[in-house]
Amino acid sequence: MRLHGYFRSSAAYRVRIALNLKGVSAEHAFRHLRKGEHRAADYLAMNPQGLVPTLELDNGALLTQSLAIVEWLDETHPTPALLPADPLQRARVRAVALAIACETHPLQNLRILGWVRELCGEEAAQAWAKRVNAEGLAACEKLIANEPGPFCFGAQPTLADICIIPQLGNARRFGVDLSGFPRLLQAEAACKALPAFADAAPEKQGDAE
């Protein structure tokens, strides 16, 4: 299979982590977002949203949307599980993942910051991104406050950690003070000690700048 991504894309980063946790190898095809390569006709034919990542399977099937890809990986390669077995806990893990994937990440990606910048300038775009990250992570900190560590939900990484770790990187880039999020930082430290997370980091990718 081949993963179409970009080193700095949080959504591609999530899929890289999941592939590594599952021990599934993929070729990497790079789509340079700042150069607009995700808006090229050949890429839009694969991914009508013009977003990374896209996972291209060996049979030619094209999977889009990082969380759909990670759920597919978890269903087709069940070990190690990325979601708990209990439905209620699965819902809690998915809620944290979705709090990042719905109300945090898409509000501060290149596309939307470009819109804000065009309307109101760079300073407004930076303040917008900082606020989005701070509010999204603050909610996640509360959502896992009563869960055992060191990961977001106990002794193993889950889909929640897969979404939180890339977002913490974004938050730092936008200058968010993370000191109020001790549980998220605890989960990050546990994740970063695992090669599956460390090897998926943006700076380790072939297209890193």
Add this chain to the structure above:
Amino acid sequence: MRLHGYFRSSAAYRVRIALNLKGVSAEHAFRHLRKGEHRAADYLAMNPQGLVPTLELDNGALLTQSLAIVEWLDETHPTPALLPADPLQRARVRAVALAIACETHPLQNLRILGWVRELCGEEAAQAWAKRVNAEGLAACEKLIANEPGPFCFGAQPTLADICIIPQLGNARRFGVDLSGFPRLLQAEAACKALPAFADAAPEKQGDAE
């Protein structure tokens, strides 16, 4: 169980549809978003994001994030299934749902339109909302173009329809021309013929204005 929602919230609307499709009855608690009732301390204690919906189970457990709630419903009440059995088709259904839930709905909800309005005024907010809806739905139209109808994915409604139908309502409110989306409109017609969808519509809710 009790669903905390708001008649016009797309995310609450999704959960209402799913409950109806599953034949699961729930009390409805109304949180008036325009009056800020989702920002009240008692509600933030239930839902740290301050978003609707929240599903409160009889044992006191609190579920947040509409897609996590719908997946929980599908796992605990398997019939009728809201996702296909085949992993690849599940991924495709989830991708459409996420294209709405990640890059469309949260970019045009009350919270974010409030930010845009504050920065640039009402006209900019309306144009922003229209663009978000048009781009999100255009991508979904392409994602299902080769799928059999009448629903988004064949003969039964899925999680994709559950997300598409409320979003089409938003798009109309913002004046989006839907004539370029024949497959979405076909799915909508099929859904609206089902009481599970019709009864979940905003105008049928106890808090509708």
